[in-house]
Amino acid sequence: MKKFLLLALFVTSSITFSQSEDEKQIKAIYDMALTNGKAYDWLNYLSNQIGGRLSGSVQAQQAVEYTRNQLDSLGLDRVWLQPVMVPKWVRGTPEFAYIETKPGLTTNVPICALGGSVATPDVGIKANVIEVKGIEDLEKLGKEKIEGKIVFYNRPMDPTQISTFSAYSGCVDQRYSGAAEAGKFGAAGVIVRSMNLRLDNLPHTGSMSYGDTPVNNRIPAAAISTKGAELLSTTLALNPEIKFYFKQNCKQLEDVQSYNVVGEIRGSTYPNEIMVVGGHLDSWDLGDGSHDDGAGCVQSMDVLRLLWETGYKPQRTLRVVLFMNEENGLRGGNKYAEMARQRNEKHVFALESDAGGFTPRGFSFDCSEENFEQVLSWKKLFEPYLIHMFVKGGGGADIGPLKDDNIVLAGLRPDSQRYFDHHHAENDTFEHVNKRELELGAATMASLVYLMDKYGPVPTPKIKG
Structure with missing residues (x-):
């Protein structure tokens, strides 16, 4: 009995220590995002210096070059462009x-x-x-x-x-x-x-x-x-x-070549297990695409920076992918998944932000019941940041083609009440994005990526035939 009590005390103290460690890391992520975030400045340039980024346009190519240069400046292990043919429609x-x-x-x-x-x-x-x-x-x-x-x-x-x-x-x-x-x-x-x-x-x-x-x-x-x-x-x-x-x-022209922009931190322990975070770089042309989906792109870029600058070294390979052509074709998401299959890459987790830069409320998950139970066990870690919604649902359009039985797909879910006031309209512009809300979203994403990397997705049970 005495041995049992000692063992129980050891297990309890280990869990407490682990949770305290997680609380400290997540607080460091939020503190960094809110005091030294980069997402808002990146979005300012995308929105006000480049503008609407319709697939196949000059502005879309400018966005490719700008985000690649910014990812290069972060000192990631690798940054590259993935070619993809996209439709070119002009208004x-x-x-x-x-x-x-x-x-x-x-x-x-x-x-x-x-x-x-x-x-x-x-x-x-x-x-x-x-x-x-x-x-x-x-x-x-x-x-x-x-x-x-x-x-x-x-x-x-x-x-x-x-x-x-x-x-x-x-x-x-x-x-x-x-x-x-x-x-x-x-x-x-x-x-x-x-x-x-x-x-x-x-x-x-x-x-x-x-x-x-x-x-x-x-x-x-x-x-x-x-x-x-x-x-x-x-x-x-x-x-x-x-x-x-x-x-x-308006007129539909011939397809043109564009690119997905990809940046990577190679995993220290499981480099062949890949975790993706991303948004879509293209937008409609009426506004400047700040909420849809400039916000998701800059938040995803900042996820890697926030983890690295808070001293966390990922066990798994982390990739930020800025997908091209979500709005009128999904060519970028399909091309990324196609290339992943051709290279036999093992993707274990993907997180997308494509619901605007508003206050984050939680996540939706497309995953097994075992993985969803694991995510629910982390809910208390997010409660101090008013993140309360953890639901089953879709992850996102661009990461959807990665779906198989072994991957966890997730979508950031901000407050949606104002999203469709701006969606695909000329008032989807930078001044309608709140800096603090945008940064909270980046920190929330980085925290989930941290937990998923540290503990790993739960392996899917194999059904015996």
Whole structure:
């Protein structure tokens, strides 16, 4: 009995010491981020000196060169560029639209072309409008009521959803597939309500797809601001015979070469086990991409610096990957995973930040139950920093292609209530990022990476056949 009590006391004291050690390391990470963080300065340059970084653009290439140079300056073991072919879509001259209630009586409304859309004819398109709440309404209306008209998708994000990403998921199909589906019924074009929970005059762009629609049968697609959508809907209710005019000059060009930017600290004990932290370097062109996803990129860059400068030497190889072309193709994420498989690399953990630079609340995890239980055991270490949300869910689009049975995928989850006020719009700019919130996010990410590296993911049990 005495031996048992001594053993229990030894185990308890070991756990206490270990936890105290972890508490000290995590506090050092937060202290460093909040007093000597680099993320905000890096984001300032990305946003204000380079700007929007649409795939294939000059600005995207400038961002590649800038972030590579910054990673080089950190003294990492290795920094390199991973070539990837990306689509090159250009917006052209600013879009223009109006509602015509009578010949010559018009009201201008804010629109923007959806990413990947074709242009209107040079003179634009003017046609009657038919309003729908979603793609499912098209079949009910049929070709007779749709042909030659502009389909107006007006399903708003659900304000009762506390998770704004759930609200977004509930209506983004009309943006992504709306043109392809409306084209099957002979529509002349589509106008889509912006994915935005507030009423404002800012149209929000985003990717769309024509699926297998032949090029000659593709119809133009644009987003209208939420205020514009309300005005159009109300005007239609008063007079269903109104016309809508819009003109846009976008164009899809040939693919061009770009790069993922990769930096690495080689592991001291398990160098063949790779842990990734990253965000996507490309952005839409209306704003400067500060929240989506400049914030995630600079936070990921700072994770490696924070660990190194607080004296922690990783056991596993840590990589920061700044992915190219998440917004309109996911080419960077797919290329990284493809190269990892070709080289037989063993990835054990990947963490993505692609939900804005707002106050961090926690993480979502795509992993086994055993690994999730391990993560939950670390929750108390994060509570002093008001990090409380540890949930099962997706990790992120760019790290998704790495998924297999042996990897833990995680996504940083900041407070999401303001995210879609800025998402893909011209107000996704540097002044809307709070320095302290951005730095807290970097520290939160670094703390999770530290714990996952120190203790390692739980091996997946093998099922006996």
